[in-house]
Amino acid sequence: xxxxxxxxxxxxxxxxxxxxxxxxxxxxxxxxxxxxxxxxxxxxxxxxxxxxxxxxxxxxxxxxxxxxxxxxxxxxxxxxxxxxxxxxxxxxxxxxxxxxxxxxxxxxxxxxxxxxxxxxxxxxxxxxxxxxxxxxxxxxxxxxxxxxxxxxxxxxxxxxxxxxxxxxxxxxxxxxxxxxxxxxxxxxxxxxxxxxxxxxxxxxxxxxxxxxxxxxxxxxxxxxxxxxxxxxxxxxxxxxxxxxxxxxxxxxxxxxxxxxxxxxxxxxxxxxxxxxxxxxxxxxxxxxxxxxxxxxxxxxxxxxxxxxxxxxxxxxxxxxxxxxxxxxxxxxxxxxxxxxxxxxxxxxxxxxxxxxxxxxxxxxxx
Amino acid sequence: xxxxxxxxxxxxxxxxxxxxxxxxxxxxxxxxxxxxxxxxxxxxxxxxxxxxxxxxxxxxxxxxxxxxxxxxxxxxxxxxxxxxxxxxxxxxxxxxxxxxxxxxxxxxxxxxxxxxxxxxxxxxxxxxxxxxxxxxxxxxxxxxxxxxxxxxxxxxxxxxxxxxxxxxxxxxxxxxxxxxxxxxxxxxxxxxxxxxxxxxxxxxxxxxxxxxxxxxxxxxxxxxxxxxxxxxxxxxxxxxxxxxxxxxxxxxxxxxxxxxxxxxxxxxxxxxxxxxxxxxxxxxxxxxxxxxxxxxxxxxxxxxxxxxxxxxxxxxxxxxxxxxxxxxxxxxxxxxxxx
Numbered sequence: 069x070x071x072x073x074x075x076x077x078x079x080x081x082x083x084x085x086x087x088x089x090x091x092x093x094x095x096x097x098x099x100x101x102x103x104x105x106x107x108x109x110x111x112x113x114x115x116x117x118x119x120x121x122x123x124x125x126x127x128x129x130x131x132x133x134x135x136x137x138x139x140x141x142x143x144x145x146x147x148x149x150x151x152x153x154x155x156x157x158x159x160x161x162x163x164x165x166x167x168x169x170x171x172x173x174x175x176x177x178x179x180x181x182x183x184x185x186x187x188x189x190x191x192x193x194x195x196x197x198x199x200x201x202x203x204x205x206x207x208x209x210x211x212x213x214x215x216x217x218x219x220x221x222x223x224x225x226x227x228x229x230x231x232x233x234x235x236x237x238x239x240x241x242x243x244x245x246x247x248x249x250x251x252x253x254x255x256x257x258x259x260x261x262x263x264x265x266x267x268x269x270x271x272x273x274x275x276x277x278x279x280x281x282x283x284x285x286x287x288x289x290x291x292x293x294x295x296x297x298x299x300x301x302x303x304x305x306x307x308x309x310x311x312x313x314x315x316x317x318x319x320x321x322x323x324x325x326x327x328x329x330x331x332x333x334x335x336x337x338x339x340x341x342x343x344x345x346x347x348x349x350x351x352x353x354x355x356x357x358x359x360x361x362x363x364x365x366x367x368x369x370x371x372x373x374x375x376x377x378x379x380x381x382x383x384x385x386x387x388x389x390x391x392x393x394x395x396x397x398x399x400x401x402x403x404x405x406x407x408x409x410x411x412x413x414x415x416x417x418x419x420x421x422x423x424x425x426x427x428x429x430x431x432x433x434x
Numbered sequence: 435x436x437x438x439x440x441x442x443x444x445x446x447x448x449x450x451x452x453x454x455x456x457x458x459x460x461x462x463x464x465x466x467x468x469x470x471x472x473x474x475x476x477x478x479x480x481x482x483x484x485x486x487x488x489x490x491x492x493x494x495x496x497x498x499x500x501x502x503x504x505x506x507x508x509x510x511x512x513x514x515x516x517x518x519x520x521x522x523x524x525x526x527x528x529x530x531x532x533x534x535x536x537x538x539x540x541x542x543x544x545x546x547x548x549x550x551x552x553x554x555x556x557x558x559x560x561x562x563x564x565x566x567x568x569x570x571x572x573x574x575x576x577x578x579x580x581x582x583x584x585x586x587x588x589x590x591x592x593x594x595x596x597x598x599x600x601x602x603x604x605x606x607x608x609x610x611x612x613x614x615x616x617x618x619x620x621x622x623x624x625x626x627x628x629x630x631x632x633x634x635x636x637x638x639x640x641x642x643x644x645x646x647x648x649x650x651x652x653x654x655x656x657x658x659x660x661x662x663x664x665x666x667x668x669x670x671x672x673x674x675x676x677x678x679x680x681x682x683x684x685x686x687x688x689x690x691x692x693x694x695x696x697x698x699x700x701x702x703x704x705x706x707x708x709x710x711x712x713x714x715x716x717x718x719x720x721x722x723x724x725x726x727x728x729x730x731x732x733x734x735x736x737x738x739x740x741x742x743x744x745x746x747x748x749x750x751x752x753x754x755x756x757x758x759x760x761x762x763x764x765x766x767x768x769x770x771x772x773x
Contacts, residue, residue, distance in 0.1 A: 132571050142571040334675040344516045345661035348556045362573040369513045370598045376677040384681050403499035406635040
């Protein structure tokens with residue numbers, strides 16, 4: 069008798085489990101047939117349990133759809149926002165240096181999805197612009213490779229001479245606040261630096277049929293924070309200001325302050341549109357935080373309230389005459405430590421409390 | 435084909451079908467309008483728990499700190515007025531339910547069960563088609579994300595992707611790391627819903643709540659919520675950045691239940707130990723004095739049209755008048771003892 073011999077391949081891709089079954093006729097013994105039954109049932113059970121799998125493994129990039137033409141790459145150090153449109157990809161932040169190859173692989177997955185066929189040839193969208201929200205290595209680590217994987221929008225970029233200079237040698241342009249460029253001068257290669265630095269309040273671009281604004285947030289987590297708003301897609305990329313995984317990284321030495329951070333969070337709350345009045349429907353502003361899950365105004369309000377509360381608690385303790393050590397011991401973050409705090413890694417709860425304390429007790433500059 | 439092979443094929447077919455088709459066989463019909471039986475924990479569900487009443491909750495230190503920071507003034511914040519409660523509000527809110535299912539038009543199987551919204555809670559969709567829960571990095575909607583399966587006649591479901599919210603309307607905290615394990619059990623015309631809320635941030639032990647609804651074909655529960663528009667309630671906190679809260683150790687309501695009911699503060703503040711019967715042995719007469727008469731919430735939820743009816747075993751105090759003394763909400767009002 070001829071029966072199917074099955075070879076199963078089960079793989080998870082973050083959105084579900086796919087089974088490929090390849091078949092071929094072959095003579096099989098009774099024992100082999102029974103083995104097949106056991107294997108099939110076993111694979112079925114495994115597949116059932118695999119359905120409960122959640123986020124991608126550490127070290128992997130996950131593509132989270134935000135809008136039909138907007139995506140969040142999670143797991144790259146800091147989250148990356150990607151707008152897709154007629155011009156190609158507009159990328160907000162480039163992740164950490166260690167993850168750049170995987171980021172580019174994820175971008176290529178999107179490029180494959182959005183390719184168009186012209187006269188028998190596949191045309192894939194290219195990275196055309198990079199916006200940086202700060203000089204933090206998790207946000208700019210991939211600048212050089214991501215930029216060079218892209219294509220300038222300026223003509224003459226591939227040629228020699230002045231054309232190469234004005235067009236970034238053919239690579240996609242990188243835009244950030246001028247303070248980011250200043251900070252990146254300390255430790256990043258020239259090719260990773262922003263090619264366009266802006267000063268003042270903001271810059272506005274019309275790309276990918278969207279209205280894009282990169283808006284400066286002074287003295288927030290540093291002196292170089294920007295948020296990037298996509299008006300048509302209704303998406304905001306917050307940079308370090310809003311982090312779903314930890315207390316905000318307020319870098320006092322690089323110009324950050326607790327009040328600037330709260331001011332920036334309040335501006336974000338103002339800019340984000342909640343799903344009001346039809347709260348149960350989809351339309352709302354989506355917010356891509358520095359790290360962690362895709363969010364909306366409700367999540368942002370929770371975070372803003374948390375930072376404001378901790379600021380107020382520390383301020384009250386200072387007012388009562390407590391020292392920094394006494395304040396740390398009293399744990400002003402108790403209500404949120406289990407959600408956002410950590411005792412290890414680059415940004416511990418103690419470091420956050422110390423930053424809040426020093427920011428509140430700093431003498432105003434003359 | 436040998437007899438062995440025939441038997442093996444039939445046995446395998448039965449096994450595979452059992453594995454794949456079992457959920458479709460055992461579905462109890464949950465469709466219909468279900469009226470909330472409000473006498474069950476009605477204080478918590480209807481008027482809402484008193485401020486700083488965390489009795490029956492196993493709060494972590496962080497949960498207690500977050501809950502004690504809560505002030506009702508937060509409800510007046512423009513940004514918070516239209517925020518929905520989390521899905522577990524099904525069991526601690528007052529509303530009735532409308533439940534319906536959605537079918538796969540080709541296979542005829544149930545794709546999802548839907549639980550109607552409330553004024554301030556989203557529709558809950560219980561996916562029955564075996565789809566996986568989304569990534570932890572995906573968006574967390576007000577409805578959370580729920581999948582279910584039948585275990586015998588019991589619909590078993592799990593909700594993840596909850597937003598941060600509350601376990602009670604008095605601000606008892608719930609984090610976005612919380613999950614809810616549900617059991618929907620129909621007994622004739624009654625529906626029991628059990629919710630086991632696990633929160634690694636704000637609870638040290640799960641919060642287990644059961645509630646009962648009665649089938650009511652005239653139930654007017656709307657499948658969708660009502661629109662919400664924020665309005666200026668307190669001009670002083672309309673200014674962006676104003677976040678009302680209590681500082682640690684400064685919640686003015688922390689002793690209210692102790693003064694009103696003589697309940698020790700450790701029982702009010704939601705320590706796990708106080709959930710268990712053994713805790714009664716620890717209660718000292720000087721800290722817990724059973725009151726000889728009921729001074730509050732003795733007369734049923736009179737707002738529902740039952741004025742003056744005492745709760746079982748208790749006498750409704752009418753303050754000497756022919757009818758109970760009502761607040762605008764319809765509850766007998768006896769002022770709390772002075773602080």
